Amino acid sequence: MGDVKIGLEIHGYLNMENKRKLFCNCKIDSNAKPNTNICPTCTSQPGSKPMLPNNDAVEKIISIGLMLGCKINNLLIFQRKHYSWPDLPSGYQRTMSGSFGMPVGLNGEFLGIGIEEIHLEEDPARWDPISGKVDYNRSGFPLVEIVTKPDFKSTSEVQTWLKTLLTTLSYIRAVDKTAGIKCDVNVSIAPNFIRTEVKNVNSISSILKAINFEVERQKKEKNNFQQTRAWDDSIGETLFMRSKESAQDYMFIPEPDLPVINIDPLLVKKIALMIPEKPSEKFMRYKKMGVDKTDAKTISSEIVLAELFEEVVKKINPVFASKWFRRDVIAAINNLGMDYDDLKVDVSNLVDWFELLQDKKASPVVLKELLPKLLKENLNIKQYIEEQGLESLSDMDELESFCKEAILAKKEAVLDFKSGNEKAINSIIGFVMAKTQGKADPNKVNSIIKKLIK
Amino acid sequence: MIKEKLAQIKSGKFTAERNIQEFLKKIKQEDKKINSFLYVAKKEALKQAKEIDKKIKEKKKVGKLAGLAIAVKSCISVCGMPITCASKTLENYKGTFDADVVRKIKAEDGIIIGLTNMDEFASGSSGETSAYGATQNPKALGRIPGGSSSGSAAAVAADFCDIALGTDTGGSIRNPASHCGIIGIKPSYGRVSRYGLVDLSMSLDQIGSLCKDVFGAALMIEVIAGKSEKDPTTYDEPIKNYSNLKSEKHFRIGISKDFEALCTDKRIYKLVMEKTAELIKKTASQIININLKHVKLAVQTYYPLVYVEFFSGTRKFDGRRFGKKIEETCGEEVLRRILGGKEISRAEYGGQYYRKALATKKEIAKDLEEAFKKVDIIISPVTPRLPHKIGEKISVEDMYAYDAFTIPANLAGICAGVVPAGEIDKTPVGLQVMAPAFKEDLLLSVLNEL
Numbered sequence: 015m016g017d018v019k020i021g022l023e024i025h026g027y028l029n030m031e032n033k034r035k036l037f038c039n040c041k042i043d044s045n046a047k048p049n050t051n052i053c054p055t056c057t058s059q060p061g062s063k064p065m066l067p068n069n070d071a072v073e074k075i076i077s078i079g080l081m082l083g084c085k086i087n088n089l090l091i092f093q094r095k096h097y098s099w100p101d102l103p104s105g106y107q108r109t110m111s112g113s114f115g116m117p118v119g120l121n122g123e124f125l126g127i128g129i130e131e132i133h134l135e136e137d138p139a140r141w142d143p144i145s146g147k148v149d150y151n152r153s154g155f156p157l158v159e160i161v162t163k164p165d166f167k168s169t170s171e172v173q174t175w176l177k178t179l180l181t182t183l184s185y186i187r188a189v190d191k192t193a194g195i196k197c198d199v200n201v202s203i204a205p206n207f208i209r210t211e212v213k214n215v216n217s218i219s220s221i222l223k224a225i226n227f228e229v230e231r232q233k234k235e236k237n238n239f240q241q242t243r244a245w246d247d248s249i250g251e252t253l254f255m256r257s258k259e260s261a262q263d264y265m266f267i268p269e270p271d272l273p274v275i276n277i278d279p280l281l282v283k284k285i286a287l288m289i290p291e292k293p294s295e296k297f298m299r300y301k302k303m304g305v306d307k308t309d310a311k312t313i314s315s316e317i318v319l320a321e322l323f324e325e326v327v328k329k330i331n332p333v334f335a336s337k338w339f340r341r342d343v344i345a346a347i348n349n350l351g352m353d354y355d356d357l358k359v360d361v362s363n364l365v366d367w368f369e370l371l372q373d374k375k376a377s378p379v380v381l382k383e384l385l386p387k388l389l390k391e392n393l394n395i396k397q398y399i400e401e402q403g404l405e406s407l408s409d410m411d412e413l414e415s416f417c418k419e420a421i422l423a424k425k426e427a428v429l430d431f432k433s434g435n436e437k438a439i440n441s442i443i444g445f446v447m448a449k450t451q452g453k454a455d456p457n458k459v460n461s462i463i464k465k466l467i468k
Numbered sequence: 469m470i471k472e473k474l475a476q477i478k479s480g481k482f483t484a485e486r487n488i489q490e491f492l493k494k495i496k497q498e499d500k501k502i503n504s505f506l507y508v509a510k511k512e513a514l515k516q517a518k519e520i521d522k523k524i525k526e527k528k529k530v531g532k533l534a535g536l537a538i539a540v541k542s543c544i545s546v547c548g549m550p551i552t553c554a555s556k557t558l559e560n561y562k563g564t565f566d567a568d569v570v571r572k573i574k575a576e577d578g579i580i581i582g583l584t585n586m587d588e589f590a591s592g593s594s595g596e597t598s599a600y601g602a603t604q605n606p607k608a609l610g611r612i613p614g615g616s617s618s619g620s621a622a623a624v625a626a627d628f629c630d631i632a633l634g635t636d637t638g639g640s641i642r643n644p645a646s647h648c649g650i651i652g653i654k655p656s657y658g659r660v661s662r663y664g665l666v667d668l669s670m671s672l673d674q675i676g677s678l679c680k681d682v683f684g685a686a687l688m689i690e691v692i693a694g695k696s697e698k699d700p701t702t703y704d705e706p707i708k709n710y711s712n713l714k715s716e717k718h719f720r721i722g723i724s725k726d727f728e729a730l731c732t733d734k735r736i737y738k739l740v741m742e743k744t745a746e747l748i749k750k751t752a753s754q755i756i757n758i759n760l761k762h763v764k765l766a767v768q769t770y771y772p773l774v775y776v777e778f779f780s781g782t783r784k785f786d787g788r789r790f791g792k793k794i795e796e797t798c799g800e801e802v803l804r805r806i807l808g809g810k811e812i813s814r815a816e817y818g819g820q821y822y823r824k825a826l827a828t829k830k831e832i833a834k835d836l837e838e839a840f841k842k843v844d845i846i847i848s849p850v851t852p853r854l855p856h857k858i859g860e861k862i863s864v865e866d867m868y869a870y871d872a873f874t875i876p877a878n879l880a881g882i883c884a885g886v887v888p889a890g891e892i893d894k895t896p897v898g899l900q901v902m903a904p905a906f907k908e909d910l911l912l913s914v915l916n917e918l
């Protein structure tokens with residue numbers, strides 16, 4: 015790609031536990047009917063004032079800052095960024111960025127990429143240019159903005175980094191995944207590194223396309239100059255918006271309606287203690303336990319899975335557990351069409367499931383069949399197996415009599431097997447499994463039949 | 469007297485309905501001449517009055533303002549009433565919610581009798597910048613009543629209401645109180661919630677009271693004071709029973725030499741000092757000279773702050789939602805402030821004017837803080853000159869200099885109040901008392917002795 019410098023400004027919706035907007039108590043609900051979650055403050059009625067920023071948002075953004083290795087400021091200062099647009103009822107946006115602002119986090123580093131700053135801002139309303147209607151439900155949603163240094167050198171680096179960033183943020187449930195992210199991308203190339211900012215790139219694949227387009231454009235352009243461009247996804251090109259000289263003046267002023275907000279260092283310490291291990295750290299640790307690379311990667315990609323897995327391996331051998339965990343547990347969750355965050359399975363039941371499996375108390379067939387029920391209805395598996403009499407058939411005499419019955423019933427298969435068709439034994443085993451309702455251990459059945467036929 | 473009237477209403481000797489009826493009649497007869505109200509809430513007020521009288525008859529508990537007629541400045545939001553800020557911009561805008569202060573007044577059975585005239589968007593100190601015509605000074609006809617709470621002061625002086633709400637950013641309560649010969653209180657910044665107050669300068673604005681007696685003014689502060697989660701610049705300072713006025717003595721009174729120099733009309737300074745001498749005699753107090761180094765910078769510090777914050781606060785009046793586009797419908801002074809604010813907020817100046825003003829604001833606050841280590845209160849004139857004649861052209865500099873004595877209290881966030889000192893040329897002249905932040909109780913007891 016040549017000598018390139020790429021930086022990102024990533025905007026995401028904060029995932030709020032209390033579902034309240036940033037400066038008022040209105041509910042955050044993206045599916046509500048237009049203009050139902052509004053008040054004088056988020057519609058900026060004359061005389062309205064912002065409330066103190068939602069604590070939940072402040073704590074969330076501190077945890078993002080910590081996760082990305084930022085220094086957390088002990089003061090937060092909001093300011094007003096003025097511009098006129100139909101979606102902005104007050105004529106300014108409250109943000110921590112800009113000349114008077116004080117962001118939450120500074121000078122971080124995440125996987126080798128410098129983090130310039132992390133700050134909080136409010137979302138404007140939603141304006142439909144065709145109907146001219148404005149829906150204020152979204153006005154005042156808390157947004158996080160992560161600004162990187164121009165440290166990326168290739169699109170592949172950007173791609174891997176962004177994916178890992180999203181996984182990492184999902185670990186602290188900081189960003190609303192369903193709402194997606196928006197990016198502004200800045201690109202410059204050697205030898206002069208004249209920076210272009212590309213606005214509004216809304217998916218990872220578009221980001222990569224926009225970067226590639228910009229690099230080629232800048233190579234071709236003879237009189238390149240510092241400018242802002244917009245990404246047009248439909249034609250796959252960036253379009254000129256304005257030069258640096260004609261940049262919009264936002265006339266920043268500190269927000270006079272809000273006091274400077276003090277961040278208690280003890281709060282930061284408290285949040286730091288709750289910050290989970292990063293996905294990359296978990297991956298390395300799982301590998302050290304002897305877990306296969308693919309299993310480790312899959313399990314560490316989701317915090318819910320990782321947390322469940324870590325509970326399981328407190329009692330179960332990690333190598334054994336990881337195989338079953340990835341192939342069966344995760345597959346069962348996916349088949350159920352459940353969101354990981356909606357999983358409410360009691361970990362102790364899942365641990366029991368693994369124990370039954372490991373100690374061969376119940377057959378894998380029975381256990382696999384019960385897995386969806388366990389995950390969905392939080393089945394008390396031990397009790398259920400006992401009540402339903404689903405324990406493995408461990409009585410060798412009983413097993414042998416089932417096998418004898420099978421040999422009589424499957425005469426042809428016996429002959430086939432004897433004449434050298436090894437696979438023929440499967441239908442004899444299948445007969446036993448059906449008869450025992452899956453409670454027999456197929457391995458044991460296999461060896462008994464072989465012994466009996468010979 | 470408010471205290472006596474309240475007692476009569478509460479005992480049933482006088483009714484809230486009659487109180488309102490009498491005021492309505494007087495407004496109808498006389499306000500054409502004074503022009504103090506932009507909206508009279510006849511129906512709403514009478515309805516509320518009847519409800520209060522009913523409660524009293526049934527021996528139910530009534531609030532602290534039971535049956536009193538309260539006039540509200542037209543920049544404070546009252547649900548369903550025209551909140552015009554005396555501007556064509558908001559000609560057809562009606563309040564969509566009650567300001568915190570209005571909610572509190574209603575909860576204490578105060579009756580909103582109407583919305584008062586004012587300088588357009590509180591930008592002025594004469595009342596003449598209203599888009600609905602100037603207000604007359606009821607105590608000196610032909611002269612301005614002062615501003616920007618011109619209508620509120622005039623309504624009180626003309627006996628059109630019991631108590632009025634004003635707002636004070638650089639003297640907008642105290643200046644008209646002085647010119648109209650009544651009491652005006654500007655509480656400490658953060659004492660009263662601004663939720664529902666249309667912005668002039670958010671870091672300086674404060675809602676306060678105007679009344680003919682100290683008790684009424686104090687009672688209103690008692691009702692509207694307090695922290696609100698809807699205005700995070702309010703403080704959680706204890707509220708006292710301000711209306712329970714105690715007689716106090718032995719005040720240490722601060723006077724600055726600069727005050728005399730700032731007074732264009734020296735008769736005002738002389739009158740204020742005479743009134744101060746009476747207070748000293750009555751309360752066995754003493755004068756201590758203080759040095760307020762930065763106070764002469766007050767006016768030049770104040771305007772950049774007001775311009776910038778006003779520019780920002782008026783961005784919502786872009787014609788899309790609330791009324792008309794402000795730049796196309798406002799008067800000269802409002803436009804001057806918007807354009808001035810726009811100019812000094814430009815990125816190329818890097819916020820230097822605003823920052824510099826903020827820095828001087830701190831210095832002025834420090835001066836006053838230092839002074840209050842040596843004195844309990846500071847006494848000064850309210851305005852450097854008598855109110856001019858309505859329509860008389862005065863320069864922008866002279867207009868801005870009107871606020872030289874009142875602005876420091878806003879910049880420092882302290883509380884201040886005005887009482888009548890006497891008359892010059894048959895025109896009322898007030899005296900200003902400044903007290904430390906959140907010492908409204910001290911302020912009010914001094915005003916009570918004056």
Ligand SMILES: [Zn+2]
Nearest residue numbers: 038040053056
């Ligand atoms: Zn709201």
